[in-house]
Amino acid sequence: MAYGTAVTPDNIRLVENAEEALKELGFRQFRVRYHSAELVRVEIARAELPRALSLEVFDAISRRLKSLGFQYVTLDLDGYRQGSMNEVLPAAKSAGL
Numbered sequence: 001m002a003y004g005t006a007v008t009p010d011n012i013r014l015v016e017n018a019e020e021a022l023k024e025l026g027f028r029q030f031r032v033r034y035h036s037a038e039l040v041r042v043e044i045a046r047a048e049l050p051r052a053l054s055l056e057v058f059d060a061i062s063r064r065l066k067s068l069g070f071q072y073v074t075l076d077l078d079g080y081r082q083g084s085m086n087e088v089l090p091a092a093k094s095a096g097l
Contacts, residue, residue, distance in 0.1 A: 005036065018068055019031075029048065033076075042076065043079060044076075049079055
């Protein structure tokens with residue numbers, strides 16, 4: 001969950017369902033990052049990104065995650081990395097947030 005986003009059973013369930021959809025599509029190393037009820041960011045291991053970028057799979061990811069209720073499905077071009085949600089912390093501190 002993005003910083004400042006309430007962690008609720010519904011939000012957790014959405015992420016779990018989105019991650020299950022990616023597993024069903026054959027991905028092994030990934031994370032679904034919940035930013036809001038409308039926006040989800042998908043991180044897939046760089047080794048698996050070429051497959052994710054094929055139009056057929058790209059459309060399948062978008063379709064599956066939008067069917068869960070997300071309006072915007074984004075693919076992080078930096079790929080999967082642990083702690084990526086923390087990348088905003090230094091910027092937030094310097095901005096006085």
